[in-house]
Amino acid sequence: MMTLADIAALAEVSESTASRALRDNPVVNIETRLKVQQIAQQYQFNVNPTARSLRTQKSYTIAVIILFDAKSQQAISDPFLLEILGVIADELTHKGYDMLLSTSKTKDKDWKTYYIDAKRADGLIIIGQGEHDQRIEQLSHSKVPFVVWGASSGHDSFTVVGSQNRSGAEAAVSHLVAQGCKHIAFLGDYRHNEIEQRYLGYQDALQKAGLVLDPAYELITDFTAQDGYVKTQQQLFPLLPKLDGIFAASDAIALGAMKALQEHGVQVPQQLAIAGFDDIAMSAYCSPALTTVKQDTINGGKLLVSKLLQQMDGEQAESELLPVRLLTRQSSARG
């Protein structure tokens, strides 16, 4: 392995000059600069990032922390997460940063100590805000650069990027109403930040339509198809005579519910219309295809990265919620 000293020797300059030349520091003579760069190229030399980190106190690495749902421990299995993770990875690579991935179980290292103080990372991206996490709140009191994917409270003490969950949900439910649904159930766990917003959007739509909000129609449901299936059987079947619509907080839940209904002989969408949220890959390929709300993962990932880098440059970064898109498919097509 070559070191900077070797390159310097070959170029017949000091290490300092070689170092500056490689960083294209204009203080060194242009010819010298080119010569050093040429030699570095020729010998395929790259500066040792560890040594560089030690000296500059920067790691050129970002830690991405995926929060697990406390009990169910799923989360990384959520296809939506994967998409955005891929985008983030690309963006970071593109900006010259490495990405350290951590799937955080509940009890866990102290992020600031482990990543920032130890110089393992220069900033943090946290995904899956879940139930209000006091670790995030705590981070915001330090000067650690970090961004969170999730729901914005409107006056967060930190930078949040997420989807317009509330208006997206409202659009979906209004669509169900427009299809003639009058008794629409909500499936999801509103103790989860983002789901809470979807729940509020659900209420918004019902209110605008002048429909009653019946607590019996609100089922706390985990993120899984399995729970959508079970809760539907247990708590929705009795309501079936009147029930004519379901808005599920995620596609997985919606598909689980749909399965239960179909087994029970309910016609979807004729007898009951369904809409979900996320547009997972399968949504278009189940029968009937699922009406859903699609999040903008691409811009989401890009924004997370750019806002984080902004913070690392000492600037302020505002929270931002991205528009979503309602995809109407057969599961809600009545009449």
Next chain:
Amino acid sequence: MMTLADIAALAEVSESTASRALRDNPVVNIETRLKVQQIAQQYQFNVNPTARSLRTQKSYTIAVIILFDAKSQQAISDPFLLEILGVIADELTHKGYDMLLSTSKTKDKDWKTYYIDAKRADGLIIIGQGEHDQRIEQLSHSKVPFVVWGASSGHDSFTVVGSQNRSGAEAAVSHLVAQGCKHIAFLGDYRHNEIEQRYLGYQDALQKAGLVLDPAYELITDFTAQDGYVKTQQQLFPLLPKLDGIFAASDAIALGAMKALQEHGVQVPQQLAIAGFDDIAMSAYCSPALTTVKQDTINGGKLLVSKLLQQMDGEQAESELLPVRLLTRQSSARG
């Protein structure tokens, strides 16, 4: 931030002794050791990993590289990948390693140079072998510690961990045969290592059953539900009078195919039975539920990590293929 020097001063020993004490080196007096450790604890001191890396030339980091399918660029969206990624993350954390994640587009940095030579990582885990990748072959000629998830050729020049794709596929197809299917199509792209094995298993089963192998029944299909849908419409519909079974190389493909068939009025499983591969989350919750083959992601992830660490300890690590499990559900339940 405290440094080792501070701790040493507090404990009234030299830095060398403090360093050894923290690493529990028996050469230092037990009392001194405890004293230093106690002080370090008290002040929440952690050694700076960058400095340590620089000195020891080890990073305590493993790079996980996810290979993208050249054209379709999906891969990280594959739910199966996410599962195993989660397991790997946990295992590495547990062993005290950090995980650098890279989603590799085709043209890309040279892994050895970027990760190993630059000391960004001590070893590599490569997922998604895909079409035969000469970069992997090339790696095996260096002394870089690495493991690959995928298909074993039986005499690889590197360590592979994967599923028993061939026998798994054979089991699935034999099951279809046992259900009375006589004309079974294969959907998948056998230019992909693992799929090739599934394809061979498909052939094994047909041969054992004394059925003919008809090339017209073999459809090169991408990994997506979409392509399963399209290829089925285009190329399977004409064969429908005789066709009575489909083995898809992935659940996504199977679900796409099933959708096309249902729209076309084909009864599944009565008229045509379907089996897939992977057991993605949706497979149990579509209608009819999909018969499939489940891979052992947990042991897969654990093995990848342990075999990699073995190599890093200078030992040899054999390739290993894990047993899979056939899950029979309604999509193949005939009579």
Next chain:
DNA sequence: GGAACTTTTGCAATCGTTTGCAATATCATT
């Protein structure tokens, strides 16, 4: 030709550890 700048360069310190080797302390033996 020398003063006063402006460019370019290199010296040497620094980032925070680890570790080979030598030095010192401790202890048993004769």
Next chain:
DNA sequence: AATGATATTGCAAACGATTGCAAAAGTTCC
């Protein structure tokens, strides 16, 4: 009390870069 082991410690040199500051070289101007 001197000798030889053995158990503990610390010195100082790495590891491979970056950077403040001063020195050297090159210009300009009178």
